[in-house]
Amino acid sequence: METLLAKYGRITPLRPEEETSFRGLAMTRRECPTGTLLVAGDFDEPDQLFVVESGRLFASSELSNGERAITRLYFAGDIVGTANIPFEIATQSITVHRDAVIYLFPRQRLIDAFRYTPRVAAIFYTFAALENAILNDRLVSIGRTRGKARLAGLILEIAARLNLTRPQFEREFVLGLTQSQIGDAIGLTEVQVNRLIRSFYEERLVRRSGETIKILDLQRLREMSHFHDRYDDLDLNWFKDDFQAN
Amino acid sequence: METLLAKYGRITPLRPEEETSFRGLAMTRRECPTGTLLVAGDFDEPDQLFVVESGRLFASSELSNGERAITRLYFAGDIVGTANIPFEIATQSITVHRDAVIYLFPRQRLIDAFRYTPRVAAIFYTFAALENAILNDRLVSIGRTRGKARLAGLILEIAARLNLTRPQFEREFVLGLTQSQIGDAIGLTEVQVNRLIRSFYEERLVRRSGETIKILDLQRLREMSHFHDRYDDLDLNWFKDDFQAN
DNA sequence: CGTTCCTTTGAAACCAATCAATAATGGTGG
DNA sequence: CCACCATTATTGATTGGTTTCAAAGGAACG
Structure with missing residues (x-):
């Protein structure tokens, strides 16, 4: 969890109770060798997110003709699998492509975060929005260059x-x-x-x-x-001062 | 707001107090003719979201060489501008391309939702995740077909x-x-x-x-x-029964 | 009724896919 | 340690989808 906290802390320091909440969310630590298929798109039920402690993963989708597209690369500190959460069947596959250490993050825990630690929930939302912006950039790159x-x-x-x-x-x-x-x-x-x-x-x-x-x-x-580093552009001041401690 | 509520209600009915919260969030109604530039990417401060009551918008990005990419189309019931929220400067432009009625949704109100109505916040998160999945699909389509x-x-x-x-x-x-x-x-x-x-x-x-x-x-x-209708695939049962009323 | 934006068409050039084959690399078991 | 196998990298020739350039025809609007 250290990487994740370091990353989020850099952007908007967490309060002690939020940090505790955060640590409580991701329960199981797992070491995954290169090649591990964590989620099989169009097949698995997406009952968890993954937090990357170290190593690298990617998200990909397959077409019926066998073609594959890698839509996103993930590194230390990333939360992986957002795009699968609201579906019965995963929309994309998640693969480890460099030996990784990850934390499993049950979908149910996400609900706890929303209920008890709104500021943590806001961070999750924020990073989903960040992911959005990055996917937009990739679309521009592939579609127009x-x-x-x-x-x-x-x-x-x-x-x-x-x-x-x-x-x-x-x-x-x-x-x-x-x-x-x-x-x-x-x-x-x-x-x-x-x-x-x-x-x-x-x-x-x-x-x-x-x-x-x-x-x-x-x-x-x-x-x-025309590359933009969206992680660099991130600005979380908009909710910095507006939450009271729980 | 009717379209939005109808859409969300179809997926996971809101409780009365949640519906009230939802209605309170989007304050200003505005009618926008075709061509209205709601957000200028790389220029405006993204201080609000938009909820589409009727009409159509799109999100686009421009490259320095003048090329433009339209990354997403929005219709009645959509929440527009998620990808801009966590940045100081908007990452994409938002344009009305068919006469639209929209509700302005100040970024600060989003914080209220997270603080007071976690279930509403969870819905926002869910729809950000949905947007994610749709952008993935577009990437596959443009990159591999x-x-x-x-x-x-x-x-x-x-x-x-x-x-x-x-x-x-x-x-x-x-x-x-x-x-x-x-x-x-x-x-x-x-x-x-x-x-x-x-x-x-x-x-x-x-x-x-x-x-x-x-x-x-x-x-x-x-x-x-190879088109998937992700709106059709949506499944919000995973948090249906787990929230107590506030 | 002209201006502007949008659609349509043709020809040439170009980027990238496809097909096909060979060379390098890395890991494995004997 | 080496032969073998599987994967990855590399290269050439050809095809094809798409862009670019250029221009003309339609449609919408004040």
Whole structure:
């Protein structure tokens, strides 16, 4: 829970009783190896959320023709599975794609949060709204830009998310996605992704050594991609002073 | 407010005091002609939500190169602007594209809902989660299907949303978007949209007379598009019995 | 009745998908 | 430790969906 609290605390410090409530919500800790399918879309009942302590997950949907789309990447501090909550059957799959530690968060506990700790509930709402804004950005990127811009945006998104829990911005990091997964995330085939990555190397935008890649030209990646870091833009002052303690 | 209450009531009936709370939240009624820009993305402060009583709005984002993407269409009963709430500056624009009656919903009132009527707050959260699921679907559609499937999906989406507040499914309705707007919504140019629409006429999938179009082959549109009506799938039983009255 | 916005059409260029095959990589059991 | 297998990365040739550019025809509105 530390990562989550650190993240939320950075934005709007929790009161002691809220922090207690928060810790009480996520009960079961679980270590999940790469490849674990936490929720099978169109099949499982979505009876819980997941809080990411460490590692990485992604949400994806499958079409009947076998095509897959990765709609969102999740990192330490994220709450995963919001889009499944109000349905009988999960609308999307949740997969661990880098060894992760997560906390299970039963749907019923969410109700407790709404009843007893409204400020915590407001934070949940806020992060659902944040997720909304990020999905909007992804729609704009995929719907209105070409492959190069999308790939640049994905690289910056991953860099931004990893750096959220680091003391200073680090240009070197593990991408952690196969080219096929990258394709699913930005709406291209793996073949095209490979060609684009290759062109990024040639243009000296990024460099690769083993699993890690290093951003060489941050400026130009930003210009290419139109990427916004919504986590950075977050502003929770609007409900900071308005709640009385319970 | 009637449309909103009808919609929410259909899913999970509100108690009298909750209904009162709900009505108290949205204060100002406003009639907005087609073309009204309610929120200017990257400019306005998002100090309110909008509840749609009648008419249609859309959310859009602009890229620095002038391209526009329409990320979501809104109809009677929808709550609009969730993705802007937790930011200092709005992340997306909100535009009226068919004469609308809306209720203004100050952000501060949302806090009251969380504090005093947790069940109402839970409904807000639920609908943010629903919005999430719908945006996911749009991402899959735009990222992993071709123009024909996307157009078919958009037609079915509009039909489904209009039919939500009608007694029975009606195959004839007003599309209400220019071909350029359709392009912004499904990630194509207006030129390509025109060609696709034309091919739909030739294949007798839909027919047009003036402003209204009629679905001729619902079955095939469904097969083409992979469209899910998430409003139909909604299930709020998970918190139906768990709240005590305030 | 002209202006403006929207629709429609054609031709050429381009980005990305598809098809097909080979090379690299990583993990496994013998 | 090495041969083997499965997955991932890479490359070429071809096809096709979509954009771009350009222009003309319709429809709506003051």
